[in-house]
Amino acid sequence: MEALNTSGPTVGAQHDKFVVSTDEDVGALRRGVAEVAARTLGTRAARAALAATELGTNLLRHGAGGYVLVRPLVAGLELLAVDSGPGMPPGARTLGMVPHASPSRGDPDGGDPDGGDPDGGDPDGGDPGRRPTKGLGVGLSAVRRAATVFDLYSTTRGGSAPAGTVVLARFLEGPPRPGWCRWGAVNVAIEEGGISGDGWAVSALPLLVSVLVVDGLGHGREAGLAAAAAVSAFGADPSANLEELVRRAHEAMRPTRGGVLAVCSVNPELGELRYGAIGNISGMLLNDRTSQRLLGRDGILGTSLVPPSPRVNSYPWSPGAVLVLASDGLRSSWDPLAYPGLLSHDPAVIAAVLQRDYGRPNDDATVLVVCDLRASNHLDVGAGNIPAIQGETGQAAGAGQTEPPLLSGPARTSA
Ligand SMILES: [Mn+2]
Numbered sequence: 001m002e003a004l005n006t007s008g009p010t011v012g013a014q015h016d017k018f019v020v021s022t023d024e025d026v027g028a029l030r031r032g033v034a035e036v037a038a039r040t041l042g043t044r045a046a047r048a049a050l051a052a053t054e055l056g057t058n059l060l061r062h063g064a065g066g067y068v069l070v071r072p073l074v075a076g077l078e079l080l081a082v083d084s085g086p087g088m089p090p091g092a093r094t095l096g097m098v099p100h101a102s103p104s105r106g107d108p109d110g111g112d113p114d115g116g117d118p119d120g121g122d123p124d125g126g127d128p129g130r131r132p133t134k135g136l137g138v139g140l141s142a143v144r145r146a147a148t149v150f151d152l153y154s155t156t157r158g159g160s161a162p163a164g165t166v167v168l169a170r171f172l173e174g175p176p177r178p179g180w181c182r183w184g185a186v187n188v189a190i191e192e193g194g195i196s197g198d199g200w201a202v203s204a205l206p207l208l209v210s211v212l213v214v215d216g217l218g219h220g221r222e223a224g225l226a227a228a229a230a231v232s233a234f235g236a237d238p239s240a241n242l243e244e245l246v247r248r249a250h251e252a253m254r255p256t257r258g259g260v261l262a263v264c265s266v267n268p269e270l271g272e273l274r275y276g277a278i279g280n281i282s283g284m285l286l287n288d289r290t291s292q293r294l295l296g297r298d299g300i301l302g303t304s305l306v307p308p309s310p311r312v313n314s315y316p317w318s319p320g321a322v323l324v325l326a327s328d329g330l331r332s333s334w335d336p337l338a339y340p341g342l343l344s345h346d347p348a349v350i351a352a353v354l355q356r357d358y359g360r361p362n363d364d365a366t367v368l369v370v371c372d373l374r375a376s377n378h379l380d381v382g383a384g385n386i387p388a389i390q391g392e393t394g395q396a397a398g399a400g401q402t403e404p405p406l407l408s409g410p411a412r413t414s415a
Helices: 023-040 045-062 090-097 138-146 221-236 242-253 347-358
Strands: 010-012 016-020 066-073 076-083 149-155 164-172 181-188 198-205 208-216 259-267 272-278 281-287 290-294 313-316 322-327 365-372
Touching (some): 016 023, 023 045, 045 138, 066 164, 076 347, 138 149, 138 164, 149 347, 181 208, 181 347, 198 365, 208 221, 208 242, 208 281, 208 322, 208 365, 221 242, 221 259, 242 259, 290 313, 347 365
Antiparallel strands (some): 010 198, 016 066, 076 164, 198 208, 208 259, 281 322
């Protein structure tokens, strides 16, 4: 098992949502991304802004509109372009994912979920100086080259899942680290530009990954303060046992309006997931294409003198397992198995798909996904990527701090 960064917990900032339905929206998105990138990215800031423009334009042209979620990372930025459009035919998906021919990259074919371009060619003609001439997928191909991590998931009409596309482009300054799991999340406020009342955090030690999802009562700023209190308590000692984590979160939330939460820990060597939830957070564990709902108990933290005691349950965790946690901003019928092949994608993509299709219009929504990478069912999203995990603390406003769920990959030499 490879060493993980142990510098501290990862605390996820919320995503800012930019609805894209006009050309003006694309401009606003680009400016918003440039502003964040100026703070969190150095040399790659311009690439991120360009990628945002491409993603926004692509939404208008092919997705009939949609939205882009933007999240600052400690030294990076994450973009998720989301639409409920007709979806991309498999060929177009390949255009977005096909390894770019570059001697410096050494891309394996494994980065392409559709099996690779049959001739191994480059969708843009392989010449970085040449203008793209093909339609759908060419803008995405440019985004793919510019991003540190790229992933795409698309479903067309008539299948078992709703149609639509999610594109992930993550820009990182530093080199990511390898590890046995990766995670991602989406946390969006009800209102565009609003503060989310949800929060999440992940702590990754080599043999213990601990996770928190919290939903402050109600929504907006006050709910965000309650969530942030729980996140801080978790961050102080994320390796504590789950009963203790709940008790500390309760104490920390007492000056606030309170909330509900789920905490869990994964020990990959023991093959065990421990899970405890108080109130309306839903959890699902997926092992070998079978799914299991995780059990919590009713209650609210922070509102009474005596902390509610969680009933901590233990579940078997095997290589390739996927954990999904969601606040009640998602309708409870959410089911990742309804989406063909979704579980092999980047956790942030899984989270964005579920939030798109099951999110309620009247609440903040958080979905957090942890994927165990010790089985072959996970794609190397972005050619040559070594899935990685990293824990590092950074400061951010609202419900917490921020840190990328990372995939490592070779530095891109062309943009
Ligand atoms: Mn809620």
